[in-house]
Amino acid sequence: MPRSLLIGLPSDKKRENGKRQKGLVSAGKTNEESDIFKMVKMIIQRQYDPVILFSFSKRECEFLAMQMAKMDLNGDDEKVNIETIFWSAMDLLSDDDKKLPQVSNMLPLLKRGIGVHHSGLLPILKEVIEILFQEGLIKCLFATETFSIGLNMPAKTVVFTNVRKFDGDRFRWLSSGEYIQMSGRAGRRGIDQRGICILMVDEKMEPSTAKMMLKGGADSLNSAFHLSYNMLLNQLRSEDGDPEKLLRHSFYQFQADRALPDLEKQVRELEIERSSMVIEDEESVKDYYDLLQQYTTLKKDVRDIVLSPKYVLPFLQSGRLVRVQYSTDESTFSIDENVSWGIIINFEKVKTNTEERRPEDCDYTVDVLTRCSVIKDISGKKTMKVIPIKSRGEPVVISLPLSQIDGLSSVRMYIPKDLLPVEARENTLRKVEEVLSRFAKDGVPLLDPEEDMEVKSSSYRKAARRIEALESLFEKHDIRNAPHIQHKLKVLHAKQEIKAKIKSIKKTMRASTALAFKDELKARKRVLRRLGYITSEDVVEIKGKVACEISSADELTLTELMFSGTLKDATVEQMVALLSCFVWQEKLQDAPKPREELDLLFYQLQETARRVANLQLECKIQIDVESFVNSFRPDVMEAVYSWARGSKFHQIMEMTQVFEGSLIRAIRRLEEVLQQLILASQSIGETQLEAKLEEAVSKIKRDIVFAASLYL
Structure with missing residues (x-):
């Protein structure tokens, strides 16, 4: 060791x-x-x-x-x-x-x-x-x-x-x-x-x-088995092929079956625990609990709308009093939320690595001066938690997500330029406390979402009306002031969590007892029928025979391109460049845009991929259409095009920023795809395309890219 x-x-x-x-x-x-x-x-x-x-x-x-x-x-x-x-x-x-x-x-x-x-x-x-x-x-x-x-x-x-x-x-x-x-x-x-x-x-x-x-121990060995159209078509084409039998004997199914006894034991133990929880007048408590859950959900929905960046950013000025939420060690079940007060110092956009998000969906944090409890662990790391402003704690400027803001006040105060000294922060919080005392009777005035912040949303109005209705129901509810109501609600909450856990485990058990991938198998068959790869009796058609031969690239998109005539109409070099999009997987930051004729071919590929992905989505296959379309990358089209035209390897390396080994691996995989397409063309008697594909193989299979291994 x-x-x-x-x-x-x-x-x-x-x-x-x-x-x-x-x-x-x-x-x-x-x-x-x-x-x-x-x-x-x-x-x-x-x-x-x-x-x-x-x-x-x-x-x-x-x-x-x-x-x-x-x-x-x-x-x-x-x-x-x-x-x-x-x-x-x-x-x-x-x-x-x-x-x-x-x-x-x-x-x-x-x-x-x-x-x-x-x-x-x-x-x-x-x-x-x-x-x-x-x-x-x-x-x-x-x-x-x-x-x-x-x-x-x-x-x-x-x-x-x-x-x-x-x-x-x-x-x-x-x-x-x-x-x-x-x-x-x-x-x-x-x-x-x-x-x-x-x-x-x-x-x-x-x-x-x-x-x-x-x-720690070694990573657990879990089945990564997944269905593919190529596997399914080959099973259907085989005389004794049975996709369901294949799935039934998979390691994935074995693992699912083996987990059943443990899951059954967990359900029994949880049901015994739930039965032992007895609550006096449970029906009324449950009714009150459900109202609280609705109220909490609606309040969150309202906060999400009002505090979305497009509405809230203009009001995050320095010096504005802000109401913030804080958490306690114990759960409380009440419409009175745990809130404290602070004063806004600044706000900033959170940097994210995701490029797909729109600017209006970006996350923001707000720097708030408020009262916090500061706890140091053994290593000296500080943990800060917001506490009520009048509690004993330290005046700290803490960065809070927008989701922790509960409301913005119409009151703004002067704040000193230098808040580094503790005294300056403490004095500022004392002034905040003075403002709170002044408005103790009616509460600190808050910005009205519709009148002041100009929130124009039907969802907001609907949720706000529902909150008002719920608040009047709480006022009239018999059980609100009942003895030990908080304890009863806590027990009921624990009981509801156990119920949800039992439901989740039973769902897993149903999925385990049923054949793994059964729903996906049906969905994939629907896709194949709609594309004309198999008949309603699961007989493999001519397009299906082609897809049977393709395992090194996306079989559906490539088969659709082949039958649309795209491969036949393109020159050998253009065809090879287009097929490179199926095998190149690395992401380049500043990849050069391919020439016009190659760019047009790539556009046809993208449209075909989008059509195939949308059809799968309609057939209940879980797929992200844009991610699927973007998985075909044109980064090495120019380099592969030049290689097929006879350029030297050092010349094509001057066109791209990729590593030499990465490009060689892509061209070798491309040759594998071409060989599979040759077999596919033979299976349907497409001699013209077969000859074209063989010519493509002869043009790329040369020199350093296919140099013999030293181990052979």
Whole structure:
């Protein structure tokens, strides 16, 4: 088991986020050694090499490796061996390909005993680096997470250059499974007594997070089985094919069945607990509870409308008194909400990574000076909670979301320019308290949503009228002043939560006892019937036979394009460029727009994809139409078009900012799609298109893109 060391780094550690240059990026001139340089230097001095340094970005791998450029870890004999192995492998390439920046820039690093390994490298270059690492000629390897999976290449030491990664949706801490997989590379069987694992942490990590990462178990194995149209059509075409039988014998169904006994036990225990909760006059209490729930929901709806940015932003002026909500440790069931008062200092827009949101839907926070309780934990982290303004607490300027604002006053006050001194904040809050005392009888005047804020919404008016009606019902309700009403409402609330939990578990049980994906299976069959892939008796039609052969791209969209004549009408080069949209998955920030004829083809692809997605939506398939359409990307259309026209690899790399290895992988996948389309054309006797597709294969299958593997 590798030992783990957590190394703290300065929080202002610089990361390379610049635009990618050809070959390896330059680290630039620095007067002082970087943290990575110092770390590797210490590892080499203590003879903890070879070392693998894991980074979660291809660009960062290259950037960090270039910071090691002045470090030399190999002797003269080792350098000769590296050069011999390197050029023996590169002899498989043409003279033009040997001049690629990635090839020429890598050798000086390798001779120093430093390597880089990520999916953006040329495949032949990755294989050379793997061979050199196995032979002990690379002492320091910068790699992405993929190096820890499928390759048995351990080292004495593993370093995590970061313990947070972007998973396509957000930045998060590493899971215990990911940590186990990568740290497992530390320690070589029969060579090292123990492996060494070092984590470089450049931001505060909670002890519970560290414990979960270092001590947690491996990620649980759950079925990722999903239905596809290709699978369904092949089952229907087969003489003894039965989609339902396939689903019944899937690991997904097995896991669902295995969970049933535990779910039944949970339901029994919850029902016993619910039965033990006895409430006097439960029917009346339930009636009052339902009114409270309606009231709470309506109040929230009103707040959401009134406090939407388009209405509230003009009134968030500095100095305005504001009513804010606060939470208590115990739930209270009353129409009287927990509110305090404060004074607005400022407001700002919250930065989000989502580009699809409209400006009017952006989130805002409001800086409010109010009374707070401030609690410090063991690590010194402060937790601040809003409390009633007249309670004992600290005067704090706290950022609150708009959802926590309960109302805006028409009263505005002067606030001092400098609120850093505690005395200034305390004096300001005392003045707020004086205003509250002055309006103690009738309450502080609030801005009227319709008259002052000009909220013009029928939903608001309807909700406001309903709130007034509910308030009059509360006044007349018999049980409102009954003894122990708060206790009874709490018990009933707990009972309702148990009821909801039982309902949820029973729903899961019904889904488990029924065949997994049964509804989806029916929906997918409806899609296939409406598109003409199968008959009402589930007999596969000619379009279905084509889709049966396509598994490396979206079968429905590609089949529809094929039958619309788009592939037949385009030239071979245009067709290849269009098909690249099916296999390219990476997102580029500043991808060049393809030429006019390619852009027109891409528009036809988008319209076909949108039609297919909308049809699936109509047939009750859960799909985001725009996300599906945007999954087809034109980023490498120009590069693939030029490659099919006979351009050299170094020429097409000048047209795009993608990594060489990523483009090669896309072209290889494209060749796989073309081979499947050839089989599809043969199955329906489309000889003209078949010949065109074979010509396309011959045009792209050449040179460095399809260079033989060194392992064969």
